[in-house]
Amino acid sequence: MKRVKRSTNQDERIVNVSFTNLANDMIIEILMNLPPRSITRLHFASKQLPSIILDKKFIQWYMTRSLTQPRYLISLHRGGYMQMHHFQSLSQDHPYNHNMVSYEMEPNVLYEFTPPVRGLICGRDFTKMIVGNPSTGQFVLLPRVKTRRQDILPVFGYDPVNDVYKVLCMTVVLKRSHMSSNGNAVPWEDIVSEEHQVITLGAKEKWRMIECKYPHRHNSGCKGICKDGFMYYLATCDKKRSLMSFDLSFEEFNVTKLPEDQMLQQYGELVNHAGKITIAHQAYNRNVDLWVLEDASKEVWSKNFVVPPLSIDFFGRFCDLVSMGILGTGEMIFASRSSPSFFFVCFDPKSKKVREIVIHGMGGDSRDNIQIIFDHVESCMVLPKVC
Incomplete structure (x- = not known):
């Protein structure tokens, strides 16, 4: 993946300014007020600044500030003769302010991206994988x-x-x-994970095989969640849908049983609701069931539900509102099955307040593949070359 275009603004003119006579505290103050892409350009243009920009303390300071300013991240893949991938970052408080970075993709490669973690994302196309910072435009293979x-x-x-x-x-x-007698495929049986590999993001790192004591099959299409040093994802273990966790520090697996609920065994997506691992499932009656993990060691779950707002208030007609996720503020995101993916509503279950979000300039091409990610935080981290 190579960078071909970046948006520009006045902040980037600072690339030509000399920092020689400025104290480190003043330099840090200037950098803290720059967007990530400008910081990355300064890193490659200056001989003095990399020692500050690459310092873990500065990266953490920048991250701490970004955590208070969550953003929408729109991933748009445009097919055709020249495949392009755009990442558009918008403030969740002021969605009309946005930054966009575009990339030329390799032919016939369509990366499927995981949810962002502290500003970084991971993409896969079969066995080919990349990690990138969509705020700076840097990706490493x-x-x-x-x-x-x-x-x-x-x-x-x-x-x-x-x-x-x-x-x-x-x-x-x-x-x-x-195969059955009529030639139709019979569902696979006894499918379990055979290989578990881990790689650490860093120079000259390689994939390492690790052991798993819990034979399981990950649920295809379900996105994992990273929280407090653990990865969580839904899987089938002992022929029952379960919640798997992976300790990133000790690189150990664990399994948590789900409640004995028939619908929960078939449907539901992982979300972070009020800081707790939650499985959200939208029932046939439009309500969204929220199964909240209260105590993983004791496998204690609680259940509540949310009634979505009426769609006629936004679309002028009755239609199904589909749950898309939950913001850190507790607001739930809904969109219509028949509406563009760049129009959705935020609903606060406590106050019952609703606000509409319209993202302009997206989805004008029938070949566009759009994904909207919530509570994205921008990182100024410069990625190390892995291979």
Whole structure:
């Protein structure tokens, strides 16, 4: 992936300013008020600034400030003769202010990205994987995953104990399959993870095989969540849907049973609700069921539900409102199945207040593939070359 275009603004003119006569405290104050892409350009243009920009304390200071300013991250893949991938970052408080960075993609490569973790994202196209900072426009290629299996799930996370980012990659083996007498495929049986590999984001790092004491199959299409040094994802363990966790520091797996609920065994997505791991499922009656993990060690769950606002208030007609996620503020995101993905509503279940969000300039091409990510935080981290 190579960078071909960046948006520009007045902040980037500071690239030509000399910092020689400024004290470090003044330099840090200036850098803290710059967007991440300008900081990255200064890193490569200056001989004096890399020691500050690469310092872990500065990166953490910048991250601490960014955590108070969550943003929407829109990932747009545009197909055609020249494939382009755009990342548009918008303030959740003022969505009309945005930054956009565009990239030319390799031919016939379509990366599927994991949810961002502290400003970074991980993308996969079969065994090819990248980690990138969409706020700076920098992406690095990871070594190819060593496997011949086709069903692969990457989960991206941050280990706060060792201050490193890691990617967990799982692949499955099919133990038994057969065809019925009429030639139709019979559902796979006894499918479990065969390979578990981890790589740490850093120079010259390689994939490492690790052990897992809990044979399980990750649920394809379900995104994982990283929280407090653990990766969480839904999987099938002992033929029941379960919540898997992976300790990023000790690199150990654990399993938590789900409540005995028939719908929960088939549906639901992981979300971070009020700082707790939650499975959100939208029932047939439009309500959104929230199963909240209260105590993982005791496998204690609580349940509540949210009634969405009436769609006629926004779309002028009755239609199904689909739950898209939950913001850190507790607001729930809904969109219509028939509306563009760049129009949605935020609903506060406590105050019952609703606000509409319209993202302009997106989705004008039928070949566009748009993904909206909530509570994204910008990082100024300059990524190390891995391979």
